[in-house]
Every structure is written in C-alpha cells, then in structure tokens.
Amino acid sequence: MKNFHAEHHIQSFGFYFKTFVLLAILMVATIVAAQIPDWFPGTAHFLKETMVGSILMNTIALGIASAKVYLVVSNFMGVKFADNVTKMYALTGFVWVTLMGIMFIDYWTRPWEEVKGWENKAPGAMPRGSASGDDEFGNVGKQQEIRPYQQ
Amino acid sequence: MSDVIIGTGKGTAVGAPQPDPNTPRVNYLNVSHTLSSWLLTKDHKRIAMLYLFSISIFFAVGGAAAGMVRAELMFPRGSLLQSEGYNRMFTAHGVIMIFFFLLVAIPAVFGNFLIPLMIGARDLAFPRLNLLSWYLYMIAGTLGVTAMLFGGVDVGWTFYTPLSSMYSNGQVTIAILAAFLAGFSSIATAVNFIATIHKMRAPGMTWDKLPLYVWGHYATSVIIILGTPVVAMTLLLVVLERTFGIGFFSPELGGDPVLFQHMFWFYSHPAVYIMILPGFSVISEIIACFSRKKIFGYHFVAYSSMAIAGLGFLVWGHHMYVSSQSMYQGTVFSLLSFLVAIPSAVKVFNWCATMYKGSVWLASPMIYAISFLGLFVIGGLTGMYLAAMATDVHLTATYFIVAHFHYVMVGGTVTAFMGALHFWWPKMTGKMYPENIARYNALIVFIGFNLTFLPQFVAGYLGMPRRYHYYPAEYQPWMILSTTGSTVLGFGMIVPVFYLLWSLKKGKDAGPNPWGAKGLEWETESPPDPHNFHHIPVVTAPVYDYDAEAEERELQGEN
Amino acid sequence: MAHVADSHGHGHKPEGVFEQYEDLHQQQSTYVLGMWSFLVTEVMFFGVMFMSYLLYRWKYQDMFYQIHHDLSWQLGGLNTANLLFSSFAVVMAVRCAQLKQNGSVLKWLGVVQLCAFGFLAIKAIEYKAKYDHGHLMLIPGNNFQWHDTAIPAGIGKLFYSLYFAMTGLHGVHVVIGILIFGVMMLLYAKKSHLVQNDYIPLELCGLYWHFVDLVWIFLYPLFYLIPK
Ligand SMILES: [Cu+2]
Numbered sequence: 011m012k013n014f015h016a017e018h019h020i021q022s023f024g025f026y027f028k029t030f031v032l033l034a035i036l037m038v039a040t041i042v043a044a045q046i047p048d049w050f051p052g053t054a055h056f057l058k059e060t061m062v063g064s065i066l067m068n069t070i071a072l073g074i075a076s077a078k079v080y081l082v083v084s085n086f087m088g089v090k091f092a093d094n095v096t097k098m099y100a101l102t103g104f105v106w107v108t109l110m111g112i113m114f115i116d117y118w119t120r121p122w123e124e125v126k127g128w129e130n131k132a133p134g135a136m137p138r139g140s141a142s143g144d145d146e147f148g149n150v151g152k153q154q155e156i157r158p159y160q161q
Numbered sequence: 162m163s164d165v166i167i168g169t170g171k172g173t174a175v176g177a178p179q180p181d182p183n184t185p186r187v188n189y190l191n192v193s194h195t196l197s198s199w200l201l202t203k204d205h206k207r208i209a210m211l212y213l214f215s216i217s218i219f220f221a222v223g224g225a226a227a228g229m230v231r232a233e234l235m236f237p238r239g240s241l242l243q244s245e246g247y248n249r250m251f252t253a254h255g256v257i258m259i260f261f262f263l264l265v266a267i268p269a270v271f272g273n274f275l276i277p278l279m280i281g282a283r284d285l286a287f288p289r290l291n292l293l294s295w296y297l298y299m300i301a302g303t304l305g306v307t308a309m310l311f312g313g314v315d316v317g318w319t320f321y322t323p324l325s326s327m328y329s330n331g332q333v334t335i336a337i338l339a340a341f342l343a344g345f346s347s348i349a350t351a352v353n354f355i356a357t358i359h360k361m362r363a364p365g366m367t368w369d370k371l372p373l374y375v376w377g378h379y380a381t382s383v384i385i386i387l388g389t390p391v392v393a394m395t396l397l398l399v400v401l402e403r404t405f406g407i408g409f410f411s412p413e414l415g416g417d418p419v420l421f422q423h424m425f426w427f428y429s430h431p432a433v434y435i436m437i438l439p440g441f442s443v444i445s446e447i448i449a450c451f452s453r454k455k456i457f458g459y460h461f462v463a464y465s466s467m468a469i470a471g472l473g474f475l476v477w478g479h480h481m482y483v484s485s486q487s488m489y490q491g492t493v494f495s496l497l498s499f500l501v502a503i504p505s506a507v508k509v510f511n512w513c514a515t516m517y518k519g520s521v522w523l524a525s526p527m528i529y530a531i532s533f534l535g536l537f538v539i540g541g542l543t544g545m546y547l548a549a550m551a552t553d554v555h556l557t558a559t560y561f562i563v564a565h566f567h568y569v570m571v572g573g574t575v576t577a578f579m580g581a582l583h584f585w586w587p588k589m590t591g592k593m594y595p596e597n598i599a600r601y602n603a604l605i606v607f608i609g610f611n612l613t614f615l616p617q618f619v620a621g622y623l624g625m626p627r628r629y630h631y632y633p634a635e636y637q638p639w640m641i642l643s644t645t646g647s648t649v650l651g652f653g654m655i656v657p658v659f660y661l662l663w664s665l666k667k668g669k670d671a672g673p674n675p676w677g678a679k680g681l682e683w684e685t686e687s688p689p690d691p692h693n694f695h696h697i698p699v700v701t702a703p704v705y706d707y708d709a710e711a712e713e714r715e716l717q718g719e720n
Numbered sequence: 721m722a723h724v725a726d727s728h729g730h731g732h733k734p735e736g737v738f739e740q741y742e743d744l745h746q747q748q749s750t751y752v753l754g755m756w757s758f759l760v761t762e763v764m765f766f767g768v769m770f771m772s773y774l775l776y777r778w779k780y781q782d783m784f785y786q787i788h789h790d791l792s793w794q795l796g797g798l799n800t801a802n803l804l805f806s807s808f809a810v811v812m813a814v815r816c817a818q819l820k821q822n823g824s825v826l827k828w829l830g831v832v833q834l835c836a837f838g839f840l841a842i843k844a845i846e847y848k849a850k851y852d853h854g855h856l857m858l859i860p861g862n863n864f865q866w867h868d869t870a871i872p873a874g875i876g877k878l879f880y881s882l883y884f885a886m887t888g889l890h891g892v893h894v895v896i897g898i899l900i901f902g903v904m905m906l907l908y909a910k911k912s913h914l915v916q917n918d919y920i921p922l923e924l925c926g927l928y929w930h931f932v933d934l935v936w937i938f939l940y941p942l943f944y945l946i947p948k
Contacts, residue, residue: 044945067947103763
C-alpha cells in the first residue's frame with residue numbers, strides 16, 4: 011500500500027516528452043544502422059558476408075528494439091513507478107517467452123545425428139542428418155558434404 | 162479497514178444469529194429466483210454454480226463417448242463403430258474431457274466459489290469478467306459439441322499437423338475455435354484469480370497464512386496466463402493453414418510439422434499441471450481437516466506448487482522422443498522431466514506425514530483424498546518410465562501411456578474433484594448428503610477406476626497400441642477387464658448425481674461447519690450470505706490451526 | 721448485533737468504488753495488476769509467432785534477406801514513427817485525465833485515433849502492393865504466385881505467411897485499439913461517471929495501446945530492416 015501513492019504521482023509533460031524524443035532518436039538510429047551497408051559500400055562485405063558482421067548487425071537491431079521496449083514499458087507504461095508485484099508481472103512475460111527458445115536446441119542438434127534411411131526429401135523439411143537433395147527449398151550444400159555416409 | 166475483528170481460531174464466530182426456521186435467512190441461493198438473476202449474476206458463488214451445472218453436462222457427454230470407446234474395444238474386430246466413427250469417438254472423448262472438463266473443473270467451480278471466501282473478500286476482483294468467462298466457456302462448449310455432432314473430428318485431442326491442417330476432413334476448424342475460446346475463458350478466470358489473490362486478501366491474511374488451496378490456484382493461474390495463449394495461437398495457426406493455406410507446419414507449404422508439436426506441448430505439458438495442481442490444493446485442505454493437523458511442511462507444499470509451475474514449462478519434449486526431435490534435445494528434456502517429479506513427491510510425502518499421528522476421520526471426502534494419494538503415486542511413478550527415453554521408445558503410443566495419464570487425470574483430478582464436491586457441498590448448498598452412501602460410493606469409484614486402468618498398463622506393456630480398435634485377439638482379456646471396470650466407474654459417477662440432488666430437497670441442514678474445519682470459508686453461514694461476510698474479517702489465527710491431540714482426547718472422553 | 725443491520729451498507733465509500741473493494745487505491749492497483757497479467761498473456765500469444773519467425777529466419781537466412789527488399793522500409797518507418805507518437809499521445813491523454821482536464825483528454829485521444837487510422841491506411845497501401853505485385857499475388861493462399869527464380873517459391877511463401885500473419889494479428893490489435901479508444905472518447909465526451917472519478921479505465925486502454933506499440937517495435941526491424 012505504501013508504494014501505491016508513488017504510482018499516482020502525476021508525471022510531468024517534460025518527462026513524457028523526453029521519453030518520446032529518445033524513442034524517436036532510437037528509431038532513426040535503427041534505420042540508419044540498417045542502411046549503412048548500402049550507403050557505405052566499403053562496409054558491405056564485412057557487414058553482410060561475414061559471420062561477425064551479421065551477428066553485429068542483428069545485435070544492433072534487436073538491441074535498439076529492446077532499448078525502445080524498455081523505455082516504453084518503464085516510462086510510458088509506468089512500471090518504473092509501480093509496485094513490485096506489477097514490476098514482476100511486467101517482467102514475467104518477456105522472460106517466459108524466451109523459454110520457448112529451448113526448442114532451438116532441437117533444430118540445432120538435429121543434423122548431428124546421422125541416421126541412415128531418415129533422409130527427408132519432403133520439400134521444406136528441416137534437414138535431418140544427411141538430408142540430401144536439391145529440392146526447391148535449397149537444402150543443398152552443407153548436407154551434401156556428408157554424403158559419403160549414405161553409401 | 163474493517164469494523165469488527167473475527168478471530169479465525171475457534172470456528173464459532175459466525176457474524177449472525179442462527180436463523181429462525183420460519184423466516185429463512187437470505188443467502189446467495191435464495192436472494193432471488195429469476196432466470197436472469199442467474200444468467201446475469203456477478204456473484205462468484207452463483208457463477209461457480211453455473212459452472213458446476215455446465216461442466217457436469219460436458220462430463221456426461223465426454224463420459225458417454227468414453228463408454229462407446231470402451232464398448233467398441235470389447236472385441237478385437239470391433240462391434241459398434243466403423244474405423245472412422247471410432248476415431249471420432251475417442252477424439253470427442255479427449256477434446257471434451259480435457260478442454261471442457263479437466264482444465265476447467267476445479268478452478269472454475271471450487272476456485273470461483275472458495276477463493277474469495279478463503280481470503281476474506283466480498284467477491285473476486287473482476288465479477289463481470291468472471292461472468293464473461295462462463296459465457297465464453299458455454300459458447301466454446303456448444304461449438305465443441307456441434308463439431309462432434311456435425312461430422313466429428315478424427316485427429317485426436319492433440320491436433321497434430323499436418324493431419325489436422327491438411328488431410329483430415331472433419332470439423333477441425335470448429336473444434337479448434339472451441340478450444341481457442343475455452344482457452345480465453347480460462348485466461349479470464351486466471352487473470353481474475355491472480356488479481357484477487359494479490360490484492361483482495363483480508364487484513365492479516367499474509368502469504369504465510371494463505372490456505373494451500375489458494376496457493377495451488379495461484380500457481381495454476383500463473384501457468385494458465387503463461388501457457389494458454391501459446392496453444393491458442395498455435396491452434397489459430399493451424400486454422401490459418403487449413404483455411405487460407407498460410408503455411409507454418411505443413412512441409413508442402415514450407416513449414417515444419419515438428420514445430421507444431423513444440424508449440425503444442427509447450428502449453429500442453431504445463432496443462433497437465435493446470436489440471437492436477439487444483440487437485441493437489443483440494444487434497445491439502447481435505448487431509449488437513451480430516452487428520453486434524455496442520456499440513457506437515459506447509460511452506461514446502463506451498464512453494465512446491467510454484468516450483469511445479471516453473472519447472473513444468475521446461476519438460477515438454479518428453480512427448481516428442483519419437484517425433485524426429487533430436488536425441489540431444491531429448492536428453493535435456495529427459496533430465497528435466499525427472500526433476501519435475503521432486504516437487505510432486507514433496508507434496509505426497511508431506512500429505513502422508515500429515516496423516517501420521519493425526520486424528521484421522523474417514524469421512525467420504527477423506528476416502529477420496531486417500532484414494533487420490535494412491536492413484537496419483539501410481540500415475541506419477543509410471544510417468545518416470547515415460548520420462549526415460551529408452552523405455553519411452555517402447556512404451557510411447559501404447560496403452561501404457563493411456564493408463565498413465567488416466568491415473569493422473571482421472572485418479573488424480575477427477576478423484577480430487579469428487580473429494581472437493583463432497584467436502585464443500587454442505588457449504589455450497591447448506592445441506593448434508595447421506596454420508597454412508599457417499600462413503601461406499603467412494604470405494605466403488607476406487608475399485609472401478611483401478612479395474613479400468615490397471616489392465617491397460619499390462620496391455621500397453623505387452624505392446625497394444627493406443628487409438629487402434631482392431632487389435633490382436635491376445636489382448637482381448639485385458640480389454641474386457643477394462644471395459645468391465647469402466648462400467649463400475651460409470652456407475653460410481655452416476656450415483657452421486659442422485660444423492661446430491663436428493664440432499665437438496667431432503668438433506669439435513671449442514672450448519673456453518675459440519676466438518677469442524679478451520680479456514681475463513683467455514684466461518685460464513687451455509688450457504689453463504691450474498692456478500693460472503695457480514696464484516697470483512699481480520700485474520701489473527703495461524704493457518705490450519707488444528708489440534709489432533711485435543712481432538713483425540715475429546716473422542717476418548719466421549720467413548 | 722447492532723452491526724449486522726448496517727453490515728451491507730457501503731455508503732461510506734467514495735463514488736466509483738465497486739462493492740468488492742475497500743477503497744479507490746485498492747481498486748486501481750487491482751485493475752492495473754489485472755491488466756498486466758493480461759498483457760503477459762498477450763506477450764506469450766505473440767511469442768509463438770516470433771518464435772516461428774526466428775526458426776525459419778535462422779533456417780533460410782539468406783533468402784529471407786533477399787525477399788525483404790520487397791517491403792518498403794520507408795513506409796514501415798513512417799508507421800513506426802506514427803505508433804511511437806500515438807503512444808506519446810496516449811500518455812498525455814492519461815496525464816490530462818489524472819489532472820481532470822476533460823477537454824484535453826478528448827483532444828489527445830483524437831490524436832491517437834488519427835495515428836491509428838493513419839497506421840491502418842499505410843498498412844493498406846503496403847498490403848495492396850503485395851496483392852497486386854506486378855500482376856503477381858504475394859498473399860499466401862491458393863493464388864500465390866512467385867516470380868523470383870533465385871529463391872524457391874516455398875520460402876517466398878513462408879516469408880509472406882509470417883509477414884501477413886504477424887502484421888495481420890498486429891493490425892487486428894490496432895483495430896481493437898481504435899474501438900476501445902472510441903468508447904473512451906464517448907465516455908469522456910458524455911462525462912460518464914465511469915471515467916470522471918477514476919482515470920484507471922483510460923490508463924488500462926493506454927497499457928493495451930503501448931503493448932500494441934511494443935509488438936511493432938520488434939516487427940519493424942525483423943521484417944523491414946532484416947540485417948543479413
Ligand atoms: Cu508432459
């Protein structure tokens with residue numbers, strides 16, 4: 011109950027406006043970051059074709075999105091001034107949704123098992139083991155390298 | 162905050178004088194009699210009664226489907242149904258029982274009725290949302306039964322793709338919409354419970370004094386709000402794929418069918434806990450009351466509910482060992498599945514320890530509670546066989562699985578539901594049912610249940626696949642045993658309907674506290690006042706303030 | 721027993737407090753918590769789609785990168801700015817409601833409605849372009865037609881399935897937002913007692929709207945600005 015009065019303190023126009031300006035800046039930043047490979051062709055190879063560049067670009071894009079989400083949740087949605095229970099629930103959803111990501115272990119480790127006779131040629135099927143075939147989904151390349159196993 | 166202090170200690174402080182028999186006291190049942198006063202009610206107790214009425218109907222429909230399935234399986238070459246009819250029948254049984262009975266039964270009936278009473282509130286936080294949830298449930302149920310009647314669904318309650326999204330020609334879309342709406346109905350209930358339990362507790366009702374019933378429902382609500390939307394969305398994607406060809410799961414459309422299973426079981430394993438945790442919470446109340454002891458290890462039982470809610474989300478892959486999931490992922494899920502047994506075992510051991518040196522009274526709710534213990538232990542331990550990858554490859558999709566989850570769902574949840582019904586019926590209606598008949602009936606349920614499902618463990622272990630209705634003749638003895646048992650079980654489910662209805666007319670008045678139980682709900686009149694409490698109580702006594710020794714001394718003295 | 725007679729009297733409560741609550745503070749904090757637990761549900765609801773997106777994006781990363789050039793980052797950016805500003809307008813409306821300035825509440829809600837309709841209009845332009853993409857149909861379904869020989873049709877279809885399902889569900893949420901803000905404007909215009917003593921109904925609608933904004937904040941980089 012004690013915390014509750016804090017929640018009802020009315021925030022100033024300046025506080026909300028500053029938050030909005032920050033959000034706008036972040037939005038511009040994410041657009042600019044995405045256009046850099048096109049605007050500066052010198053960086054294109056590093057940012058588009060290498061693993062490090064790719065991870066960097068994705069991290070920047072999602073990092074900025076997360077910063078925006080943080081600003082909206084804490085300042086606009088008032089979680090910053092809310093009681094602890096509300097804070098907990100505000101956090102829970104975002105944390106819990108990542109648990110679904112456990113399933114990526116499955117997709118990541120499936121190719122480790124090379125099960126003979128399980129080559130799946132159905133179009134679009136996730137490659138399993140030594141899945142082969144130049145199907146219309148482009149399951150070529152990496153999978154073909156382990157072909158010797160299939161003899 | 163409140164005017165008058167009522168201790169929760171001695172179980173006598175009812176705020177009003179005993180009613181004069183000639184002018185009946187106003188309670189939530191007789192406050193008004195029109196149909197609209199029921200259909201538009203915002204009273205959580207009336208909504209609970211609406212739910213009790215409607216889930217009973219769906220339970221009967223699902224039970225009838227089960228009866229057809231069992232009758233069909235009497236003979237290895239079938240008797241009643243064609244293959245398609247059989248598929249539709251077991252799907253009807255599964256969909257109705259899970260989405261319209263098990264997931265809803267205890268929270269929507271007893272949770273609705275008791276949570277405000279137990280925490281000393283006038284109502285749930287959002288009464289209109291509560292009523293809305295009942296209407297959503299009814300629309301969903303009507304849609305579901307419609308789908309079963311007009312064409313049926315033959316995909317099983319799991320709606321696996323691409324069968325459900327591409328090939329099946331039943332009323333899959335309608336059935337899925339029904340499950341979707343039922344999901345939102347339970348989300349509405351869960352949001353209500355969470356807000357109520359956090360914010361509406363009476364002064365002095367700290368988390369340490371909260372009945373375990375409320376703890377269990379809190380954990381259930383958390384699972385519902387975190388899990389149910391996932392399955393709702395997943396099923397919606399199946400509908401999109403089926404009707405518009407938007408491909409997420411069908412290989413032909415570029416998707417991955419196993420993705421559906423990941424998403425589905427992300428919810429549907431925790432859904433098992435949505436069904437069983439309210440059962441646990443009922444059992445905690447009954448065992449404490451009829452052993453006249455404080456629950457042994459109160460905090461462990463309370464926190465183990467939360468642990469189950471959390472860990473339950475990390476084990477879904479144990480349903481997918483043979484579904485082309487990678488074995489490395491399977492190993493992780495297998496380990497985690499063993500871990501989730503710990504909090505359940507904590508509960509069982511604590512209940513046993515509560516009964517030890519208690520003053521045990523074998524009233525009908527207690528008989529149900531004790532049979533719950535035995536049946537749930539069997540159901541839980543056979544789950545360990547299935548959590549181990551190697552044995553699961555042999556046992557999966559056999560009758561072993563069927564027996565396992567019926568031991569948890571029927572032996573657990575339905576038994577707990579019957580226990581709750583008998584325990585709180587005097588509170589809900591103010592009438593006592595014939596106790597001796599109820600006790601014998603509890604035994605009949607126990608025997609019928611075991612006769613139905615123990616043979617299925619054996620048949621499954623010997624290799625009989627589930628969902629088949631043509632089977633080798635060598636399995637027939639087990640199937641006959643099982644069908645016989647299901648008849649007994651069905652009888653045991655029908656008898657209470659009669660004596661409970663009889664008690665409404667002719668039963669003795671129960672009085673506010675027929676069991677001598679502790680807890681705020683027993684300090685109201687039976688049936689409770691429309692506003693629950695005459696004054697919001699202030700809780701001073703500890704939770705489960707029983708004294709087994711004093712009880713025993715009193716009994717000795719009487720003899 | 722003198723207490724019993726007046727036990728149901730709730731006359732001492734201020735107006736706008738429902739009978740199950742003790743006071744306005746309890747009521748308001750309960751409503752906020754209820755809304756947040758509903759938003760948890762919404763996060764999980766969208767989470768399914770985001771997880772599907774991540775999976776297929778990871779599997780077909782190069783091709784998703786090439787297909788996304790069909791989407792206009794300029795229009796998407798316009799919509800992002802649009803939604804961010806509407807979120808700002810919502811908090812201003814709530815602030816005015818806290819200060820009990822009825823007229824300003826209505827003005828700010830009008831701004832929110834403008835933004836929301838603007839969002840839908842831009843979305844319609846984008847959808848139209850996909851419906852009529854150089855005489856090709858990019859909306860998944862039986863009439864789906866694919867043109868790019870370098871990229872398999874199945875992947876094109878998967879990308880657009882994700883795109884339409886996710887932005888479509890988000891669009892549905894925007895429409896619901898328009899409806900509930902419409903109701904709010906009506907209540908404030910009529911000076912209904914539901915919103916005169918209590919700003920929480922508007923606050924709850926605001927929370928919903930911010931959530932709709934959050935979803936878009938992720939959708940924008942994931943679809944329009946995909947880095948390779
Ligand atoms: Cu499971």
